[in-house]
Amino acid sequence: MSFEAAIAAYFTARLPDAHAVEVTNLFRIPGGASRETWSADLRWLEGGGKRRQQGFIIRRDPEASLVNSDRRVEFDFYRSFADSAVPVPRPLWLETEAQWLERPFFVMERIDGCESQFQALLNPDFAPHRDGLARRMYELLAHIATTPVEDLPATESSEVPAPEACWRRELDYWEGVIDENEREPQPIARAGIRWLRQHPPAPAQRVGVVHGDYRTGNFLYVGDQIRGILDWEMAHFGDPLEDIAWSFMPAWQWARDGKAGGIADEAEALRVWEARSGLRVDPAALHWWRVFSCVKAQGIWLTAARQYADGRSQELVLAFTSYWLINSQDRYLLAALGKLV
């Protein structure tokens, strides 16, 4: 059965009272190396003969990935923000078995008419929108950080740590990722990990939702408006400063001009985030999370290298990541530690 036919069969079973389901414009969206992301237009007939059509997104588990994440966790964080002030595509169905599309996947409604690629942000024509988009990016991050966690669907699949435990839990996890995936000694990452353990941050001011990969390139936008925040595969509960530090990482300074994500002045981003969240950014804690972000990112790049080198995936993005990002990340970490000569 072709992939289109398998999708049509699945939606025939899932959509209420649907028949004559047709799949068109099926294509894989670039990026999203943690999961295969497919876009499809569907047309179908309902019981009364009414013709319906809608766009859907299918996030399918890859054969191998640079992030080993739990699809249920990601799905539950989408559920947590559906119909909230934080825009996300509406999650529809989670399929944990391989019976439909050979691997587990989940389905979301598609948000149309938006841009997502970070390259478009660097286009001179986009310049008038950059400041406004940056402001919106950190307003929404403040909203994510201050969303009460108690009743969120994500608590069904993710634990809420104590404020003093946030840093250690994340560091333990990502050190474990490096332990598992490094193919050769990593003296710079290991020095970073030792520094992190020797200089723990203050407990989190509040424990909130941490997106885990909050940066330009991971949301849908039109002008200075954000229509959908995507890629929640590393979301968890923790210290909100983690997301700020991650968004500031040099790897995402696409224009190499010091602007976070190619658009945001850091001081202004912090001002917006503090004003909207009512929380304070402790500079020492933010610095700790910056160093941590470099270690975490290296864990991701080393995982990519491992997957490709071991033949678990033929995705060239993983090989590219190995050659391009592992050394760059070492340099970012050295810089964060004040050791880059």
Place this chain on the structure above:
Amino acid sequence: MTPSAPVVLNGIARTILMELAPQIGAGYDGQTLQLTGALAMMLAQEFDRAAARLVEENSALEALLTDAQTVVADAEIAAVVAARSTSLLVSALHARNRELRGALLRVHAAVEELAGAAARQLEARIWSELSESTRRRVLDMAMPS
């Protein structure tokens, strides 16, 4: 003369990035093609410099670890330093590099725990070598002429 591997790889990169990728567009296929071209450029550089980079770095690490033994006494590190490899195969140089960087990591962690000027000097030298090691690995992503 047979074109060298870097010349061929850069030729592949130019063909992909300047002729083929623009025809494919910005979707998944186009992105994969662009990555292929960029990888060919990186492999061209690495093919040409890998042996020189590894010989230079292994030599620097052997010197550093030899001197480090006056500050950090560790039989395992002494054994790594004493072992020598004469092969110039890139795979052998890589294997030696892994041994030496593993030893460097071990010395670095140990010296951080020691007090005194000699320890601080060794620590500074290790950081300097780590920084230099990243400079050696930087890739130039400008389109080859």
